[in-house]
Every structure is written in C-alpha cells, then in structure tokens.
Amino acid sequence: MADERKEIISATDVHLFYGRNEALKGITMDFRENEITALIGPSGCGKSTFLRTLNRMNDLIPSVTITGTVMLHDKNIYAPSTDTVALRKEVGMVFQQPNPFPFSIYDNVIYGLRLAGVRDRRILDEAVETSLRQAAIWDTVKDKLSESALSLSGGQQQRVCIARVLAVKPDVILLDEPTSALDPISSGQIENMLLELKDEYTIILVTHNMQQASRISDRTAFFLQGDLIEYADTRTIFLNPKEKETEDYISGRFG
Amino acid sequence: MNDEIKEKLLKKSRATRSEFRGRIISFVCTAIIVTVVVSIFYFVASKGLATFFSNKVNLWDFLSKTIWNPGSTDSHGSPQAGALPMIVGSFAVTILSAVIATPFAIATAVFMTEISPNKGYKILQPVTELLVGIPSVVYGFIGLSVVVPFVRHTFGGTGFGILAGTFVLFVMILPTVTSMSVDALRAVPRYYREASLALGATRWQTIYKVVLRSSAPGLATAVVFGMSRAFGEALAVQMVIGNAALLPHNLVSPASTLTSVLTMGMGNTVMGSAANNALWSLALLLLLMSLVFNLVINKIAKRGKF
Structure with missing residues (x-):
C-alpha cells in the first residue's frame, strides 16, 4: 500500500443543510488518486449526500445550503467562480438505478462528447469502443450499438452508464450504490471492472454491501447520522475498527 | 357438521353474487356505449353514403370538384357536391x-x-x-x-x-x-x-x-x-x-x-x-x-x- 499517493480531493469541514436539517455535520476527509474509497453506513447517514457534494449535484435541490471547502486538484469547487459544468466533466457520477437515456447505445456513450462539441465520426467511434471495452461490455454490444440502450438487461445498462461516464474522461468517478439494483453476477462483473479502472481513475463508491466494500476498496469511511465516524484502510476498518459504532455496524449489530 | 360446510361451499357466497352483479352492470354499460357509437357510425354512414349511391355523385367528384351547390344539378344530372x-x-x-x-x-x-x-x-x-x-x-x-x-x-x-x-x-x-x-x-x-x-x-x-x-x-x-x-x-x-x-x-x-x-x-x-x-x-x-x-x-x- 503506497501511503504517499497523491490526494486528489480533500474536503474540509463540510456541513450540509436541507432547510434547517443538518444532514452533514462537518465532514473532513481526503481521497487519494487511483484508489477505490468506499463510503458505508446505514440508510440516511449522509454518505450519498456527501458523495453528491463532490460534484455539486446537491445544487439541484433548492433548499440545500453547504458550507466548508472541497478541494479538487487544489481548487475549491465551492468557490463562486467554479463552473459546475466543467466540474462535472472532471467528476463523473453513476447512479443507483441504471439510467441510460432512451437512445441507442452508441448515442448514450457519446452523449458527453457531443456536449463538448465533438463531431468527428472517427473520434466518436473510437471513444465508443474504448469506453465500452473499459466497461467490459464491448463484446456483448458491439453488434447492436444502434439498438436502444433500454433493451439491455439491468447490469448491462449500468455498464453502458459507466461507459458513458468514462467517455468524458473524468479524473474521479462517483458511484452511488451502483450494484444495489443488480443481481450478484452482474454486481461481481461490475466490481471486477472497477478494480481494473482504478489504475486510471479515482473511484469513490457508496455501498450498502459490506462484502463489496471489503472486496474492492482500498480505504473505507464509516458514516453515521451525518458524521464521519471512522476512516482508514479497508483492512483496518473491517478487522480492527477503533470506534465501537463501526464495530457494531460491520458486525451487524445495528443498521 | 360436514354437511353444513359442504352446503356452504356449494352455495354461492354473497361475495360471488355481488361480484357477478358488478360484472353484469359494467358489461351492460359498456354494451350500451358500444351500441351508441356503432349506431352513430351506421347512421352517419348510411346518410352520408346515400349521396354516392342514391344521388349518384361520383366519390372522386365529391373529393376533387370545387363547386358546392348540392341543391342543384350539373349537366350530367347529379348534384353539384364538390367538397x-x-x-x-x-x-x-x-x-x-x-x-x-x-x-x-x-x-x-x-x-x-x-x-x-x-x-x-x-x-x-x-x-x-x-x-x-x-x-x-x-x-x-x-x-x-x-x-x-x-x-x-x-x-x-x-x-x-x-x-x-x-x-x-x-x-x-x-x-x-x-x-x-x-x-x-x-x-x-x-x-x-x-x-x-x-x-x-x-x-x-x-x-x-x-x-x-x-x-x-x-x-x-x-x-x-x-x-x-x-x-x-x-x-x-x-x-x-x-x-x-x-x-x-x-x-x-x-x-x-x-x-x-x-x-x-x-x-x-x-x-x-x-x-x-x-x-x-x-x-x-x-x-x-x-x-x-x-x-x-x-x-x-x-x-x-x-
């Protein structure tokens, strides 16, 4: 484990309010480059909310106020001058429900590139193949790229969604319970894919599945009621947790 | 005891009967609506087609001629119904x-x-x-x-x-x-x-x-x-x-x-x-x-x- 890996995102004292309700109570944590970080915790603990602060998706909810700083490449993404559109190209997101657009597989994957104004057919074709290969679904779909993405199975749809994010070439990929709507086999395939992707990307993953966190993540953070309880190497969290709450949660005593 | 249960099972229950009544009522209502729609179509069609069958207006003339004066007839003796x-x-x-x-x-x-x-x-x-x-x-x-x-x-x-x-x-x-x-x-x-x-x-x-x-x-x-x-x-x-x-x-x-x-x-x-x-x-x-x-x-x- 190379502890001296570069930190790509560091959040400092992030508070988030839904109206008056404090959903995040001062989160301070760093994410290292080319690692998989898992955020675990019971439902409603704020882990998904925190994930969404990292690419400012919470901005879409009107009543939300956020304080604190989130530095990405040493730039505060909550500075007034931040371009959220550019930010979201650097920090991509995959959602819990597979949500491909009702377009063809090809059009889904190139969506982000089209937004960026790429018109060259050759570049687009190449990007489609590379991203679908990275998402380990190229062989399944290469002969039906013009078919609707909605005709695929849930696991395949989720991988097309991941390919869609990869095509934009973000630095960081946020995944919000990406496998909770999928069967174990599809989940396993996506886990393997994430392990291969981490050489090139920084991956932050919210999961309810503790085995998943222990299988694939390098570091694990345990959230409870809006607080970050414990954050350490995955091995430490699962074998020698320091906090009692962490131990109770991972041994299934509550949550 | 057994006979009582048997009889109860063989007789139609109240729920079955009300289910049946409900079905009859909705079937009758649907049938009436369908009948009304069908008869409207029949009525309009029988009247509307009479122009072509009894008054001998050519269908093509009806669709393509531009003189609308169905009360009077043209040189061929059919009404001037160009719509x-x-x-x-x-x-x-x-x-x-x-x-x-x-x-x-x-x-x-x-x-x-x-x-x-x-x-x-x-x-x-x-x-x-x-x-x-x-x-x-x-x-x-x-x-x-x-x-x-x-x-x-x-x-x-x-x-x-x-x-x-x-x-x-x-x-x-x-x-x-x-x-x-x-x-x-x-x-x-x-x-x-x-x-x-x-x-x-x-x-x-x-x-x-x-x-x-x-x-x-x-x-x-x-x-x-x-x-x-x-x-x-x-x-x-x-x-x-x-x-x-x-x-x-x-x-x-x-x-x-x-x-x-x-x-x-x-x-x-x-x-x-x-x-x-x-x-x-x-x-x-x-x-x-x-x-x-x-x-x-x-x-x-x-x-x-x-």
Missing part, C-alpha cells in the same frame, strides 16, 4: 394553427416544467385550465370583434378567412397542446435529467438533448390531439371564416370548413334531399378524419412508453 373547398379550408386552418401553436405550447410547457416549475407552474396551470374552459362561442365572438378587424386592417380583404380562423384556433388549441405537453415533459424521469447534468451538460443542453428528445412521442401526441380539436371545431371557426364555399385563393379571402358548412346548412335542408345527404357526407368525412387522428395518437403513444 374540395371545405376540405382545403379545414386542413388549412388545422395545419396552420397547429404549426403556430406548437412552438408556443412547447415553450410554455418547458417553462412550466423545467425552468420555473414552482412559480411558473402555479401561475400558468390555472391559466391554461381557464383557457380550456372558455366556451367556443366566446372565442368566436372575440375573433369576430377583435381578430377579424385586425386582419382587415393589417392584411387587407374583408378580414374573414383562413387567417382569422387560424388565429382563433391557435388560441383555442394552445391550452390543450400546452397541458398535454406538460404531461409529456413531466413523464420524463428525473434521473434522465440528473444523468445528463452529471455528464457535464448545461440545463439548456439537458432540456433539448434529453428532455425534449425523450418526450418527443408525447409531444407529437399533444400536437395531433390539438389538430383533431382544431379540425372538429365548428362554431368559433364558422364565426370568423366568412363561410363562402369557394376554394380559397389566399389567407384573407372568405372560405369555409367542413364543420362551418355543416352548422350553416343543417337547418336549411330537407331530410332525405340531395342537399341534406351531401351534408351528411361531409359529416362522414369529419368522422373518418377524427378516427384517423385517434389512430395516429394511439400509434404514437404506443411508441412513447418509458
């Missing part, structure tokens, strides 16, 4: 009003659902509902006293004609198309928008690349629905179109539609006469057209399921 002016008039006002209404309706719907879902929706929703509720005679009256003079002053002519009819129909179908477009846009799942924004799209890119694109079948349904309303609207159009059964040469010369000729002529003809039968033929044409509109809507709606 082309009305067909052209009906399609002209329908298509023109739909073409004008569509961008306004979709823009309004986008504003109500995407841009200002709170304030915009609160204000515009009651407004559109109110517009739907205004009786068509009021629209016609406003058309007569505002639109017709406006057209006369701006574009010349008498003011009566397809242009005035188009304006009135535009206002009349706008709320229908708008509220159906709103439904179509609202049916687009939230996660499409989130996915698009998360990929670095701006709000505007999200609206036109994802929201409008994925709701296109719903929007098309809305437009066709508005067209079928425009095609069938009688009173308001009749008040502003000028009611001259002539092939319109421009947008400001008096014209007529299938519906306006019907409302004007119905009271003035004798049942069973050639003139009356010719009107029924127009009614049959209207009925068939609304059937076509319905089929088109069904066809599009089937494609647009999420």
Whole structure:
C-alpha cells in the first residue's frame, strides 16, 4: 500500500443543510488518486449526500445550503467562480438505478462528447469502443450499438452508464450504490471492472454491501447520522475498527 | 357438521353474487356505449353514403370538384357536391394553427416544467385550465370583434378567412397542446435529467438533448390531439371564416370548413334531399378524419412508453 499517493480531493469541514436539517455535520476527509474509497453506513447517514457534494449535484435541490471547502486538484469547487459544468466533466457520477437515456447505445456513450462539441465520426467511434471495452461490455454490444440502450438487461445498462461516464474522461468517478439494483453476477462483473479502472481513475463508491466494500476498496469511511465516524484502510476498518459504532455496524449489530 | 360446510361451499357466497352483479352492470354499460357509437357510425354512414349511391355523385367528384351547390344539378344530372373547398379550408386552418401553436405550447410547457416549475407552474396551470374552459362561442365572438378587424386592417380583404380562423384556433388549441405537453415533459424521469447534468451538460443542453428528445412521442401526441380539436371545431371557426364555399385563393379571402358548412346548412335542408345527404357526407368525412387522428395518437403513444 503506497501511503504517499497523491490526494486528489480533500474536503474540509463540510456541513450540509436541507432547510434547517443538518444532514452533514462537518465532514473532513481526503481521497487519494487511483484508489477505490468506499463510503458505508446505514440508510440516511449522509454518505450519498456527501458523495453528491463532490460534484455539486446537491445544487439541484433548492433548499440545500453547504458550507466548508472541497478541494479538487487544489481548487475549491465551492468557490463562486467554479463552473459546475466543467466540474462535472472532471467528476463523473453513476447512479443507483441504471439510467441510460432512451437512445441507442452508441448515442448514450457519446452523449458527453457531443456536449463538448465533438463531431468527428472517427473520434466518436473510437471513444465508443474504448469506453465500452473499459466497461467490459464491448463484446456483448458491439453488434447492436444502434439498438436502444433500454433493451439491455439491468447490469448491462449500468455498464453502458459507466461507459458513458468514462467517455468524458473524468479524473474521479462517483458511484452511488451502483450494484444495489443488480443481481450478484452482474454486481461481481461490475466490481471486477472497477478494480481494473482504478489504475486510471479515482473511484469513490457508496455501498450498502459490506462484502463489496471489503472486496474492492482500498480505504473505507464509516458514516453515521451525518458524521464521519471512522476512516482508514479497508483492512483496518473491517478487522480492527477503533470506534465501537463501526464495530457494531460491520458486525451487524445495528443498521 | 360436514354437511353444513359442504352446503356452504356449494352455495354461492354473497361475495360471488355481488361480484357477478358488478360484472353484469359494467358489461351492460359498456354494451350500451358500444351500441351508441356503432349506431352513430351506421347512421352517419348510411346518410352520408346515400349521396354516392342514391344521388349518384361520383366519390372522386365529391373529393376533387370545387363547386358546392348540392341543391342543384350539373349537366350530367347529379348534384353539384364538390367538397374540395371545405376540405382545403379545414386542413388549412388545422395545419396552420397547429404549426403556430406548437412552438408556443412547447415553450410554455418547458417553462412550466423545467425552468420555473414552482412559480411558473402555479401561475400558468390555472391559466391554461381557464383557457380550456372558455366556451367556443366566446372565442368566436372575440375573433369576430377583435381578430377579424385586425386582419382587415393589417392584411387587407374583408378580414374573414383562413387567417382569422387560424388565429382563433391557435388560441383555442394552445391550452390543450400546452397541458398535454406538460404531461409529456413531466413523464420524463428525473434521473434522465440528473444523468445528463452529471455528464457535464448545461440545463439548456439537458432540456433539448434529453428532455425534449425523450418526450418527443408525447409531444407529437399533444400536437395531433390539438389538430383533431382544431379540425372538429365548428362554431368559433364558422364565426370568423366568412363561410363562402369557394376554394380559397389566399389567407384573407372568405372560405369555409367542413364543420362551418355543416352548422350553416343543417337547418336549411330537407331530410332525405340531395342537399341534406351531401351534408351528411361531409359529416362522414369529419368522422373518418377524427378516427384517423385517434389512430395516429394511439400509434404514437404506443411508441412513447418509458
């Protein structure tokens, strides 16, 4: 484990309010480059909310106020001058429900590139193949790229969604319970894919599945009621947790 | 003891009987409605087809000749029932009003659902509902006293004609198309928008690349629905179109539609006469057209399921 890996995102004292309700109570944590970080915790603990602060998706909810700083490449993404559109190209997101657009597989994957104004057919074709290969679904779909993405199975749809994010070439990929709507086999395939992707990307993953966190993540953070309880190497969290709450949660005593 | 249970099981329970009653009632109601629809079709068809079978009007002449005077006969001895002016008039006002209404309706719907879902929706929703509720005679009256003079002053002519009819129909179908477009846009799942924004799209890119694109079948349904309303609207159009059964040469010369000729002529003809039968033929044409509109809507709606 190379502890001296570069930190790509560091959040400092992030508070988030839904109206008056404090959903995040001062989160301070760093994410290292080319690692998989898992955020675990019971439902409603704020882990998904925190994930969404990292690419400012919470901005879409009107009543939300956020304080604190989130530095990405040493730039505060909550500075007034931040371009959220550019930010979201650097920090991509995959959602819990597979949500491909009702377009063809090809059009889904190139969506982000089209937004960026790429018109060259050759570049687009190449990007489609590379991203679908990275998402380990190229062989399944290469002969039906013009078919609707909605005709695929849930696991395949989720991988097309991941390919869609990869095509934009973000630095960081946020995944919000990406496998909770999928069967174990599809989940396993996506886990393997994430392990291969981490050489090139920084991956932050919210999961309810503790085995998943222990299988694939390098570091694990345990959230409870809006607080970050414990954050350490995955091995430490699962074998020698320091906090009692962490131990109770991972041994299934509550949550 | 056993016999008692056996008897109970063999007898019909109260629930079974009320289930049966309910089924009978809904079956009878459905049967009555179906009968009514079928008899309307039969009635209109038998009357409307009489023009071609008893009065010996050629179907092609009916659709392509431009002289509408079914009370008198031409040199071959068949009634002069050329409906082309009305067909052209009906399609002209329908298509023109739909073409004008569509961008306004979709823009309004986008504003109500995407841009200002709170304030915009609160204000515009009651407004559109109110517009739907205004009786068509009021629209016609406003058309007569505002639109017709406006057209006369701006574009010349008498003011009566397809242009005035188009304006009135535009206002009349706008709320229908708008509220159906709103439904179509609202049916687009939230996660499409989130996915698009998360990929670095701006709000505007999200609206036109994802929201409008994925709701296109719903929007098309809305437009066709508005067209079928425009095609069938009688009173308001009749008040502003000028009611001259002539092939319109421009947008400001008096014209007529299938519906306006019907409302004007119905009271003035004798049942069973050639003139009356010719009107029924127009009614049959209207009925068939609304059937076509319905089929088109069904066809599009089937494609647009999420």
